[in-house]
Amino acid sequence: MSGGGSSLFSGFRVLGLYSSHVPHAIRYHKKHREFYLVTAVGKRFHTYNVNRLGIVAISNSLADDITCVAADRMLVFTATGRLVCAFARNKEVVMRYHGHHHEVRLLLPLGDQLISSDSGGDVIVWDVQGGDVYLRLQFDPETFDVSAMMHPSTYINKVLLGSSQGALQLWNIKTSKLLFTFPGWSSGVTALQQSPAVDVVGIGTATGRIIIHNIRMNETLMGFTQDWGPVCSLAFRTDGAAVVASGSPQGHIAFWDLERRQLVTQLRNAHSTAIAAATFLHGEPLLVTNGADNAIKVWLFDQEGGGARLLRYRQGHSAPPTTIRHHGNDGKNILSAGQDGKLQSFSTVHERFNKSLGHGSVNKKKERKRKKGLLYEELRLPPVTTFSSAAARQSDWDSIVACHRGCPATTTWNYQRSTMGAYHLQPPLPCRDSAATAADITSCGNFAVIGSSCGCVDVYNLQSGLHRGCFGDGKAHSGTVRGVATDTLNHLTLTTGSDGLLKFWRFKSKKLEEELRLNAAPASMVLQRDSGMLAVALDDFMLLVVDIETRRIVRRFSGHHGSITDMTFSPDGRWLITAGMDCTIRTWDLPSGCLVDCFLVAMAPVSVSVSPTGDFLATAHVDSLGVYLWTNQSLCGPVRLRPLPADYQPAVEMLPGVLADEAEHEVTLEEHIDVYQSAEQLGSELVTLSLLPESRWKSLLHLDDIKRRNKPATAPLAPAAAPFFLPTLPGLTPCFAPATAAEQENQSRVLRWGSLAQSSEFTSALEAALDSGSFERPVRLLKDCGPAAISVELTCLIPEGGGSSLRLLAFIHMIDSMLSTGRDFDLAHAYLALFLKLHLRSLSQDANAMVALLRLSLRLETVWAELRSSFDQSLCLLSYAKSALL
Missing domain, CATH: 2.130.10.10 (YVTN repeat-like/Quinoprotein amine dehydrogenase)
Structure with missing residues (x-):
């Protein structure tokens, strides 16, 4: 399926x-x-x-x-x-x-x-x-293979081309003419850079030579040679210091003084790989570098002797991570161990909280002496294969233990100081030739349990680094230990090995209590301490879930078609999430014993970890340098999970950050995404308030008080008599324009009947709505009016103000329509209150209006009864919730 x-x-x-x-x-x-x-x-x-x-x-x-x-x-x-x-x-x-x-x-x-x-x-x-x-x-690549390009400063439409054969050519791209050919220096050109001086360029070659050449005079001014191989990049300082920087494939950077023509200083191991590019910021003593080691660094030149120090950087793993685990209880930090030998912490909040704990070293004292001649590679430990961390006592002592590939000793790390710890946990003499393969820190943060390839399981005190015993008589298993775990109260220790046994030990006495024979050799295991569920991955791609209280297998899962690389439990212990070399990430529901979610990824996952808060799933993949975050959608809304059949074929999910370009789709955003549109009214028993400010409707009943309060203390003064203007004729001499006979006839001093009784737009819309039955337009017109304008409009509804009884009836029907739809509930009550205040005496003498008002009164009572019932129910539920919390 x-x-x-x-x-x-x-x-x-x-x-x-x-x-x-x-x-x-x-x-x-x-x-x-x-x-x-x-x-x-x-x-x-x-x-x-x-x-x-x-x-x-x-x-x-x-x-x-x-x-x-x-x-x-x-x-x-x-x-x-x-x-x-x-x-x-x-x-x-x-x-x-x-x-x-x-x-x-x-x-x-x-x-x-x-x-x-x-x-x-x-x-x-x-x-x-x-x-x-x-x-x-x-160009013919056999004779002139373009390897570098540069535009010389002030050379209009000119381009300087360098070749891997060593020659250089200056071209005019506007006229398509070759202006000059430089024979070169018998080595391929790898870098071209304009210097602050006009006509002078820096040329880097494949043999490590750096030539400062004047292209106008075709004269070599000076040259340097770096001993680290080809010149990867060149950069000139432009803040006043005559210095050029050259990068190398080993990650070193050399700085050359152009005035004294000698080496000023050097940055060893600025990057762990080749320098991809180095650039001095214009007019500033800052050098920006990047490399294939997944690092960006900014260097500041403020040291004595022209040296530079690292000002800021962003750095990830230079080789794919192999193990990732969340550190702490807030789920904001992810510890990651990579094939590059580094242990790093990535923050899910902001990149500025990332930190690198560095490489493991054989001896920290010898590491300090490596500047005196010891090789850096001789002091580094192999990459970390597995590690365990605990935040309980990280402020007091080291909180991370790590096992290195092929090393018998286990290293400790301090998370808060971001350094390697003080101890190398050495096993007893019989196990000195074996390698540490499994590690776990107790929930209290005081002890570390280490399993080795010879079958020994030892306990160490993290505060002192001392050995505190081992499980069994010398060896806990007859084969390699594949996993160790301790429960929440440090009463029980669980170990599993390649001999196919799962053993239960008493932590304090180190005695064996019970062992469980498995169907195949286990590959790894993980314990959910809160629920007491232990997940064991077998070499035959089976999954077993063991209850450590009853010490029985409670679930068996099958479905992976490749080795199971890692497992993790959800914080509540309900889901078990597994990753396999079949490129699938599967979620198993423990209460129902079913597979509820499965998806494919392009690269096989090697490690998974769920945050303690359950909001993110973190994954690491083969041949990928990043740590990928997946959102748990069940925390954002309802998710329908159903059991998946055995023949379920999952679809491929794109890794975060590698999604397809939205611009290539021909559909617009509105067509692609179904945007939710809120309804105008939610249910017939609910009401909707208007979005108008309270000043537009709350003060309608108090307009007289507002006018009285705002009345000035002194009467306003009449303005001075304005000058009397008569129309004039154009010309140099002022001349009044006489009125024409037609204008004199049209200028009548008698007002025609009906000129004062003009209807406003609102009253016209109200009369039209009475015939059509739709009162949306008059309501919209009232919404646009201020309190004073609303009072004038309602005053003009009676016959004495130019209105009629028909308009009074129409207004009552408009309020009834607003209450029946449930919209603009606050405006309907405010308009009705002002209407009754102004025209209650006139309405009492109109029989049709009184019938309409009685019908409106019944509707008001019905609406308020429904709202009162809803309010009482909500208040009762809120009181119950508060009492339950207390």
């Missing part, structure tokens, strides 16, 4: 993705007076403000991964394969440039043109606005 996507989880966002191997681009916003950094991350690019490194915008997704990024004042240009796209407002694709037949490698904006170069030797000059090809240059 085929099905849809997940009905329980929806993609929210991804954490820990900041940069790739693509060089960044820097933009300056004149209005904001701020620099912005653009980095490519997969199929999207991110825009950060350099001042805070806060993310400003995320672009829409492209079809392929971005291979090149460039930016000018208005647009951001990206290359994906053979396609070049222009983005406006850091988000939307406004232009696509088709014309390349090979993968685009370089982009260079130049005024109204965009220059792009591909691996096939084509260099195309585009018209940015129209998207037309302005010029196409074709």
Whole structure:
């Protein structure tokens, strides 16, 4: 049976993705007076403000991964394969440039043109606005393979091209002429950069040479050589210091003094991978770098001797994470261990709360001496395979224990100080040659239980780091320990191993109480301490749920078609969420024993974790550097969960942050999303109030008092007599224009009958509504009037004010219509009160009006009786709820 996507989880966002191997681009916003950094991350690019490194915008997704990024004042240009796209407002694709037949490698904006170069030797000059090809240059990659491009400053319509063969060419893109060819320095050009001085450029080569060359005189001014291989990037300082920076594939950065022609300083291990790009901000002592290690760093040059220090950074895992777990009870922090050997904490609130706990080291004292000659790689521990954390005593001592691949010792980590802890938990002598494979911290935060590959399970005190005993007579299992867990009260310890046994131990006495034989060797296990349910994943892809109170198997689940990589319980213990190498994430309902949700992902999940508050599911995937968050939709509204059949075929859910571009769909947002429209009236027993302010209707009965209070203390003075003006004829000499005979005839001093008894728009609409039966228009006209205007309109309804008894009757029918529909309930009562105050004596003498008023009185009593019943019921329920809470 085929099905849809997940009905329980929806993609929210991804954490820990900041940069790739693509060089960044820097933009300056004149209005904001701020620099912005653009980095490519997969199929999207991110825009950060350099001042805070806060993310400003995320672009829409492209079809392929971005291979090149460039930016000018208005647009951001990206290359994906053979396609070049222009983005406006850091988000939307406004232009696509088709014309390349090979993968685009370089982009260079130049005024109204965009220059792009591909691996096939084509260099195309585009018209940015129209998207037309302005010029196409074709090179033979065997003789001149374009590897770098630069626009020399003040050289109008000139482009300098560097090749992997070593030669350089200066072209005029307007006339399509080759102006000059530089023979080069017998090594491929890897970087070109304009210096602050006109005519002088910096050239980086594949052999590590840095040449400062005057292209106008064709004269080499100076040269340097770095010992770390090819020059990945070049950057010149523009704040007054004559310094050029060069990046290397090892992640080092060298700084060269152009005046003294020597090395000033160097930044070792600025990145753990090659420097993708390094850029000095114009007029500031700040260097921005990014690399393939998924890091963005801003360096400040304020040290003595020209050195730099790290000012701010954003960094994720440089290799895919293998284990993720929520830390703390608020669900706002996720601990992540990756194949790069780092332990990091990602915040679900804001990126500024992220922190890196660093690499594990063999000895912290030796680590301090690595600057004196020891190799950094010799001191690093292998990557973390599994870890456990507890927030109970993290303010007092280390709160994280981690097992490293192939290492017998378990390391401790301090979350609050964001450093490696004080202890290496060494096992006793018989287990010194084995590796730690499982770890768990007790709920009190005082003890750590460690399982090893030789079958030993040891207990350590986290405060002192001392060994406090082991379970069993030497060994707890005859094979590798696959999982350990302790209950909430530290009465019971559970262990499982490759020997296919699940054992129950007394924590204090370390004695075996009972063991349970499993059908196959267990791969992992996880305990939900509040409910006492233990989930065990077997090597035959089966799932077992064991009740640790009765020590019996209560549920068996089958459905995964690959190894089960990780499991997690929901906070209430109702759901068990599992991830497998079959690329599925499944949710099992424990009370019913059924599979209630299942969906596919593009990359196999390796770890899952549900927040203690239950609002997010976090996943880590194969070959992905990010931590993905999924929203639990059951907390946002009702979710219909039903048992899924055994042959259910799940649909693929796109990972958060990798969704398709909405701009490519031809439907509008209104057509794509079913927007909820609120009804005008909810139910016949309810009423709806108007949205008018209270001053428009609440003061209708007190207009006389308001006028009396606002009356001035002294009578207003009459204005001075205005001058008498007569019409004049145009001309140089003033001359009065006499009245014509036609105007004198039309100017009668006798008022015609009916000229004073004119009907207003409201009274006309009221009379028309009496015939049609629809009073929406007169009600709308009254809503637009102020209190004084409403009083005038109602006063003119009686015959003495120019009205008639028919208008009085029509107004009564209008109020009756408003009460029958239930809308504008407050206005209906306010208008009726003022109407009765003004015309009660006239109404008492009209038989038809009295009949209508009696019918209106009955409707008022009925409406108020229904409202009173609803109010009493609500107040009773509220009182009951308050008494229950107390």
